[in-house]
Amino acid sequence: MIRLLIVDDHPIVRAGLAGLLSDDPGLEVVGEASDGAAAVRLAAATCPDVVLMDLRMPGVDGVAATARILAEVDPPPRVLILTTYESDDQILAAIEAGASGYLLKAAPQAEIVAGVRSVAAGQSALSPQVAVRLVERMRRPEPESPLTARELDVLRLVATGHSNKQIAAALGIGESTVKTHLLKSFDKLGVADRAHAVALAMERGLLAS
Structure with missing residues (x-):
């Protein structure tokens, strides 16, 4: 309940x-x-x-x-x-x-x-x-990022509402790899979950495509 x-x-x-x-x-x-x-x-x-x-x-x-x-x-x-x-x-x-x-x-x-x-x-x-x-907010000049290109790819898909399974299919990787990328992103950004990772990455302009 x-x-x-x-x-x-x-x-x-x-x-x-x-x-x-x-x-x-x-x-x-x-x-x-x-x-x-x-x-x-x-x-x-x-x-x-x-x-x-x-x-x-x-x-x-x-x-x-x-x-x-x-x-x-x-x-x-x-x-x-x-x-x-x-x-x-x-x-x-x-x-x-x-x-x-x-x-x-x-x-x-x-x-x-x-x-x-x-x-x-x-x-x-x-x-x-x-x-x-959120996608519109991403459209700004991209500064130097502490995240790898693949970690950014994963966060962009998280920002548009994709599940781990959908992200894995879109990027051609396993779900466990998606989770690993997310955990590394959380650690680098100093956050504990997906929503805060996306918010902080967007605030810093890291998700511009």
């Missing part, structure tokens, strides 16, 4: 998400918060596996709440941004704050449920629209 905390300042949106997600027998909504400060308190009190976080809220916004939850709650939950906004800066700010994924509220129910399951399993989740924005 995946325990969920829903954070959104609109009661109707919270109720809709709670109803949608509660229909899945593998998901349990353990709390709802109307702003970032309440989200931090409830995350500590309910110990959810995943926090569904809106971005724009009064007081403490979603980016700040994400950073605080991951710093203050033990064990830290995974945070999945679910919002109507998809600007480059917002996407990167959310991922840099520690979010494991970024989906849009207009996404189909199946995509949202799949995103919850992905981040709960330690993976990342990006909507197709957000993946396109």
Whole structure:
């Protein structure tokens, strides 16, 4: 059972998400918060596996709440941004704050449920629209990179939502080799997961093609 905390300042949106997600027998909504400060308190009190976080809220916004939850709650939950906004800066700010994924509220129910399951399993989740924005963000002059050409190839495919199996097929290598490239990239960039590796590499302009 995946325990969920829903954070959104609109009661109707919270109720809709709670109803949608509660229909899945593998998901349990353990709390709802109307702003970032309440989200931090409830995350500590309910110990959810995943926090569904809106971005724009009064007081403490979603980016700040994400950073605080991951710093203050033990064990830290995974945070999945679910919002109507998809600007480059917002996407990167959310991922840099520690979010494991970024989906849009207009996404189909199946995509949202799949995103919850992905981040709960330690993976990342990006909507197709957000993946396109990330690709656009890559188009900048490429500075000297600490990563090898193949490590960059792998990260570019991660940024566009490919799984390890899909990356292996696209590059003609084994899945274990993909994992090795990712782990080496994490070590060189000083990060712990795929979402943060992509965010940092993009911020540094390393993924320009």
